Amino acid sequence: MSGQKRQLSKRCVVLTGAGISAESGIQTFRDQNGLWENHRIEDVATPEGFARDPQLVQHFYNLRRAQLLSPAVQPNPAHIALAEFEKTFRGEFLLVTQNVDDLHERAGSHNLRHMHGELLKARCTHCSSIVPWQADIELLSPCPRCHRSGSLRPHIVWFGEMPLYMQEIYDALRQCDLFVSIGTSGHVYPAAGFVEQARAAGARTVELNLERSAANSFFDESYQGLASVMIPQFFAQVQHPGA
Ligand code: OAD
Numbered sequence: 001m002s003g004q005k006r007q008l009s010k011r012c013v014v015l016t017g018a019g020i021s022a023e024s025g026i027q028t029f030r031d032q033n034g035l036w037e038n039h040r041i042e043d044v045a046t047p048e049g050f051a052r053d054p055q056l057v058q059h060f061y062n063l064r065r066a067q068l069l070s071p072a073v074q075p076n077p078a079h080i081a082l083a084e085f086e087k088t089f090r091g092e093f094l095l096v097t098q099n100v101d102d103l104h105e106r107a108g109s110h111n112l113r114h115m116h117g118e119l120l121k122a123r124c125t126h127c128s129s130i131v132p133w134q135a136d137i138e139l140l141s142p143c144p145r146c147h148r149s150g151s152l153r154p155h156i157v158w159f160g161e162m163p164l165y166m167q168e169i170y171d172a173l174r175q176c177d178l179f180v181s182i183g184t185s186g187h188v189y190p191a192a193g194f195v196e197q198a199r200a201a202g203a204r205t206v207e208l209n210l211e212r213s214a215a216n217s218f219f220d221e222s223y224q225g226l227a228s229v230m231i232p233q234f235f236a237q238v239q240h241p242g243a
Contacts (some may be wrong), residue, residue, distance in 0.1 A: 007204060008239045009178035010091040013169075014082060015194055017098045019183020019210055020227045023076045024103055026068070030185050045158050054153075055139055061154040062136040065119050069134060070099050078182070078227035079107035085235040086111060094172045096165075098184060098191050100156055113165040115191065121155035124148070130155055163190060173197040178238065180206045183227050186215030195219055207236060 018028035028034045031174050036052055043049045044060040067073065075083075095106055100119040104112050122133035127146035133155075140151040146241045155164050173179065179198030186192045195205050195218040207219040208230045216222055223230055 007127065007178075007237075008241065009204070010179040010241050011172070012089065012091060012174045013172050013176040013182070013194075013198065013203075014091050014093075014095045015179070015191060016082075016095065016183065017184025018103070019185075020078050020097075020231070021099055021101055021103055022183065022210075023078070023226065023228050024101075025073050026099075026101055026103075028183075028185075030187065039198060041159060043089075044183055045156075049158075050158070058137050058154070061119065061156065064100075065134070065136070065154075068119055072103075073103075075103045075107035076228045078231035079103045079109070079242070081110035081232040081235055083237070088240070089238075090240040092172075092175075094169070095178075096169050096172075096191075096194075098188070115157070115165055115169065117154070117164065119154065119156070122152045122219070123155040123221055124151050125153055126151040136177065138151040149173045154157070166190065169194070170197060173203075174201050176201060177201045178206070179203045180208065180234070181213070181215070181219070182208045182231060183208065184213060186213035206234070213217070215227040 022028050029036045043140050044057050050057045082095060093111055095104060097111050097114055098116045099115055102120055120132060120134060121130050124143040124146060126148045127143060129143060129145040131144050137152050140149045141152050144153050165216055173194055176198055179195060180196060192215050195215055198205050199218060205219045207213060207216060208223040209224060211224060212222060
């Protein structure tokens with residue numbers, strides 16, 4: 001990444017995936033030993049799987065929630081560099097994450113959208129309330145709003161469901177002049193297609209990932225390495241309006 005020219009950006013959209021949280025101790029999905037190596041997506045990440053075996057699905061997300069809350073899991077220098085960049089950037093900034101952990105928030109990011117939901121929230125299938133949730137969700141846990149028991153599910157977007165904030169994300173992509181994709185394998189749409197939207201808007205498109213992603217050929221620039229090393233370096237060279 002050395003030798004990059006400083007380039008001015010006024011509207012920046014960043015997309016993150018599981019790779020940015022890997023160095024914080026959270027398993028990715030498709031790497032060796034990733035979550036999808038030991039669990040079938042159909043079983044734990046679809047509405048049909050939940051209908052078939054809610055206990056299995058709740059257990060899967062209960063384990064992940066408990067792990068996220070363990071003291072060993074903390075934001076790493078990549079999360080922190082993004083939060084610092086947002087604080088000092090004088091243009092418009094939107095951080096879109098596919099991650100359901102809260103490490104971006106803990107690092108201090110504000111203008112952040114969790115397009116695949118959040119592990120630390122539960123959703124009531126009866127009254128549609130979305131509530132903060134840190135404990136296990138038990139099969140008969142009552143909804144804190146409508147008090148119906150057995151209606152809570154993880155606030156996670158499963159395969160076959162509509163990701164969140166899509167209108168706002170597409171609006172930002174249509175106007176951005178810099179799009180940076182970090183730590184995502186480019187296998188899951190619609191996120192994997194954001195680079196094409198940004199390209200159509202004339203944005204500079206940059207991929208920062210451990211390896212070339214499936215969407216690699218759509219990017220103007222692509223750098224391979226650890227997020228904790230590349231993210232602080234990359235954002236240090238983005239020039240702000242008026243800076
Ligand atoms: P993946 O597990 O598919 O991809 C993670 C990417 O991060 C891989 O390309 C790795 O090479 C890269 N990576 C791993 N460690 C890294 C590091 N230290 N620094 C930089 N890159 C690193 O995860 P996602 O692309 O986020 O959806 O997966 C997208 C969606 O698929 C997830 O949100 C989830 C999953 O099914 C749902 O559950 C709805």
